[in-house]
Amino acid sequence: MNQNELKKALAKLPLGDVRYFDSIGSTNNEALAWATSGAKDLSLVIADEQTAGRGRLDRKWFTPRGTALAFSLILRPTAEEKPHLTRTVGLAALAVAESLRRRGLVAQIKWPNDVLLNGCKVAGILVESVWSGDEVDCLVIGIGVNVRKEAAPSVELLQFPATSLEASLGPAVEPEEILHDILAGMIALRPQLASDTFIAAWEKALAFRGEQVQVEDGNGNTITGKLLGLEPDGSLQLSNEGGKSITVRFGDVRLRPQA
Ligand code: ATP
């Protein structure tokens, strides 16, 4: 990515400090360490390549050099935001989806932490916390977006198909502008985090709404049901065959359309 273009794009935003790396293990690791040592609210870590990018539960996230956006935004939540921090993954997912929709794409959120284009993963989100006693002191919102076709790992490495912005938008895609729009989107949505309209917007952007889905947990259990929407804390709401409502909480869960 062109660092001058990047600086120009970011200059328009009310960020804290920014750390840029040509190559790094994981921007989330850097941001977690920085948050622990006093980073300002809305500080940003961004890298052109990650050599140890992470998804949930230490699953690998691929970020080959020059092909993707990989960044981590540090939030120092306010007292008003603290009761609603489980919604933060939605804040990020909505901002990513909205930045793509502005470019004419039909982006949807695969609950809880992925953004899809044409049913394939184009972006992933990993939110992690720094605690101070039993209070969250900082959140790190890590976002990876596949920009070039080369960013999307080959199908045999994946459990869910991947795609890139280039596959939908052609080679003229501008990563710096997309980064700007995602960050601006999160900053603009943040004051709405506690509102019902926020949950409604998140719900509206969900993939597979009204469809039969299955949710697998890390212990080999599978729940099937119709995807209804979200609980106030951002948990997923399904209904089973008998019409009984089921709540799926955040955790080691993987959502799939029913085969
Ligand atoms: P799934 O994607 O199977 O639903 P998940 O959402 O539980 O799984 P996560 O931990 O959220 O998995 O995401 C990490 C997964 O994303 C990895 O296991 C890998 O299969 C896939 N992956 C890694 N890098 C990329 C990438 N650049 N683009 C798309 N998918 C990727």
Ligand code: BTN
């Ligand atoms: C997922 O779908 O599992 C989430 C992937 C999150 C990847 C981003 S890339 C920037 C940040 N640094 C990391 O190591 N992970 C997140």
